Amino acid sequence: MDTATATATAAAPRVLVIGFDPRRVPGPWDPEPVVARIEAGLAKFAEHGVAVETCLFGLDGSDDVEAVVGSALRAHPWECVTxxxxxxxxxxxAELLELVVNLVRRYAPAAAIAFNDAPDTTYEAAARWIE
Structure with a gap:
């Protein structure tokens, strides 16, 4: 990577997206359309030169949500958490949402908090706070 690219990347806002891993949400449903919409939403970040990472957890009991989300929040300084x-x-x-919001407050107090309308509008939600 050349210096200009490294500088641009280093200066790019960082966004963390927190939510359910659709492949690990129990129920008789097809998660693949949601997965595709998440991927489409994340692709918009690259198009706009914004660094994005995801923190997706399951509802199947296989994750310690507090540990998973806390670790992701401590990984970098974030400009926005969606x-x-x-x-x-x-x-x-509701209790899980409260936990996530309070983890954001604790580990990323300077980050804006954004809410998307749908998986493919995640960039637009973050952009309201980082542009």
């Missing part, structure tokens, strides 16, 4: 709609719109997951 919390996915699946987490926010799940009436039976």
């Amino acid at each position: 919390i996915g709609g699946g987490l926010r719109h799940s009436d039976d997951q």
Whole structure:
């Protein structure tokens, strides 16, 4: 990588996207359309030169959500943390949403918090706060 690219990359805002891993949400449903929409949403970050990482966790009991999310939040300084709609719109997951929001407050207090409308609008949600 040349110096100009390294500088541009280093200066790019960092966004962390937190949400459910659709392949590990129990139920009789096909997660692949949601996976495709997540990938489409993440591709927009590259198009705009914005660094993005995901922190997706399952609802199948295989993740210690506090540990997984806390580790991701401590990995870098984040300009924005986007919390996915699946987490926010799940009436039976209010405590999990509270946990995630409070982890963001604890480990990324300077980061803006954004909420997407759908998996493919994640860039637009973050862009409201980083541009």
